[in-house]
Amino acid sequence: MVPAAVAPLFQPVKLGPLHLRNRVFMSALTRNRAVPTNIPNNIMLEYYQQRAGSAGLIISEGILITPQGTEWPHAPGIWSTEQVSAWRKITDVVHKEGSLIFAQIWHLGRVSHPDAPEQKAAGVPVYAPSAISARGGKFRFLPGVPGYVTPTAIDDPSTLLDLFEKAAINAKEAGFDGVELHGANGYLIHQFLDSTSNKRTDSWGGSVANRSKFGLLVLERLIKVFGKDRVGIKLSPTGGYNDMGMPLEETIETFSYFISEADKLGIAYFDLVRYVEAMDAVIEGKKRGIPHDVVEIYAPLIKHAKVFSNGGFSAEEAAAAVKDGKIEGVFFGMGWIGHPDFAKRLEHGKPLDNQLDFTTLYGKYYVSEDEQRQGYIDYPAAQY
Template identity: 35%
Template sequence: MTENLFESYALNETIKLNNRILMAPLTRCMADDELVPTPAMAEYYARRADAGLIISEAVIIRPDGQGYPNTPGLFSKAQIAGWQKVTAAVHKNGGKIFAQLWHTGRIAHPYFYAKDDQDAVVLAPSAIRLEGTVARMRDLTYKTPKAVTKEDIASLVLDYAKAAENAMQAGFDGVEIHGANGYLIDQFLHHDSNRRQDEYGGSSENMARFPLAVVDAIIDKIGADRTALRVSPGAYVNMAGDARDKAVFDYLLPELEKRNLAFLHIGIFDDSMEFDYLGGSASSYVRANYNKTLVGVGGYSAETASNAIADSKFDLIAIGRPFIANPDYVSKVKSKEPLVAYTDEMLTSLV
């Protein structure tokens, strides 16, 4: 029984969703060489407009945020114009779409934004290099980042806010700040990647200072009703967990609740994963500490998501790879048609 997935849901007085199924952000690396969305991307998103809300693939806020090839940006006029075609196509088909705003932090690589500059820096909370090679670019190894200065932090806050303004100009219905999955904002929130001893590290309040500054700056530009955030309270990708992380999120979540965001979105690949220091799954921990609209994600089927919503574990469900394989995911679930199984080969084309 999945009927509750097809109920309308009001995020707030501004935005009402046609159903509770969100299309999760899915990095496809299909922008052109200037990081401009292509006509194929407009068609790709438009075909999935039956989702209650589409969250776009992560969109970099400025050049030094890029850590993967051909990921779209939202900092140039051409990129804004490219996204206008995407949002128009989604709206024409009756859908809604948020832009996910992204800076990869220490996951970034100068190959993408300063190929000929041997002195180009990678920015992160602390100068701690991530081991390994760049995804989809196996000949590139990660660099030791520069610990951001206070001036760097102020610039980043301004650029996040500008990207949110650009998203509104591009026709998006709102933005989701990517504060999860081991990228820049998430790097500030975990002790493994944040070893600072100034007002941006050490204590829970200090570690949350930059993420909350970004949230507040974006709210000031576009309103809380159009601002959402994705978080990963359990460190599970590109960083090690630390029992002290729980205190950071114990502080952060009530602060976010005060801000009346459009929604909070869990960032995790598999929500059956449990974290000792959180006392269970990421979503159950957040639900226990955050009482407003929560989006679950991570390996759910329509049936298991419907049950979780019925049990008030979260309010909305974000579906990822099944949406790649099934542009008509919503109608198939509603009519109980079989779904096409996702395969990795599907990542190489937009359909």
């Protein structure tokens, strides 16, 4: 019998045409294991297979839509036929285990680095809405541990829309059930929305509507490929991470407009990320984030899509929020890293007793296959 405190999480839920067996979802989790060529490997396949056994919905780790100099080395991509084929093996095994999986598509914008191997291979500058560098951040795998650079302002942002559409086409070919647009954590979509990173004076900046334009057009491209009921978006209005955050009044105005307009497109869901202090950045001695209750403020604006949330939930708190009708499902992160059977443990009242090894969380940069397994696919499942 499912413990009463978490029972609401184990009611199935319909997401567009998809039927999710529970509301315990796996958040996108960067793990740095696509060694060494940005192509998913067999270790990654085993990782997703382990977790597909009990997750209602899996969001892939952030998938790069083009070679970019991320501070997360060995992040997987989806621009080549080899990558598509490798992802197909993963989606097949996830489906075999009874779960569903969306691809989180990801463009870093200004938080790439020109000296990273992927950016060099791309042969293009670090692009952003405006030539404003993010503060903080360290590229620990590069000599001298450099920080962020001043990006090149994108001349015509519409030229990047094709990258997102092609990534969606490739994700569909790879067997993903849908796509999640990474609109959070200070990456490209977020950079356009935030007036501290977008100082453009053309039709892509200035007003709330102009700053929202790029993200909305990307969503339209994804809908063109997958249909509106297989597209979601992750948003983190409280900012902080990667030097993001407007004053509270402007934050609420901006995200209220964007969410309302995105909801009119008929997308499947919004993942509203709550303020998590550990994800905030300290800039010039001060916390950068703008704490506010994202579910209370933005969920009432969503009339068509499912409302999911993310960020520091305990299982009991998540179940209470679902029971009260505030949200319809919750994405968990750290719980899934240390427990390949995370949802099953909740369902059967098993303790979450695997100790997370933070030294192996993101792997190592150039190591053997055996070392890549450590802290990734070697956490044990419970006995049932």
